[in-house]
Amino acid sequence: NVKSLLIAKNRAYGNSFQEPINIFCKLSAEDQINVRIDDKLNRIKKGQDKEAVPEDTELDLIGYLILKRVLRHEVTG
Numbered sequence: 001n002v003k004s005l006l007i008a009k010n011r012a013y014g015n016s017f018q019e020p021i022n023i024f025c026k027l028s029a030e031d032q033i034n035v036r037i038d039d040k041l042n043r044i045k046k047g048q049d050k051e052a053v054p055e056d057t058e059l060d061l062i063g064y065l066i067l068k069r070v071l072r073h074e075v076t077g
Helices: 002-013 029-046 057-076
Strands: none
Touching (some): 029 057
């Protein structure tokens, strides 16, 4: 499920996790993923309202952690 989610999002958003557009935010790709991870952890910590937030926050968090590893692997080879 996570693999399918990541592939679909990457296609839909044009590989933005590896190549962020950096219009407003000048952070590196990895730092931008860290911000998203923080957002997901904050949502979990505060207790999400499943009706108000239909997305699967835990699945998104897993996805961002995988993307972070992909970025690190590209840097270190």
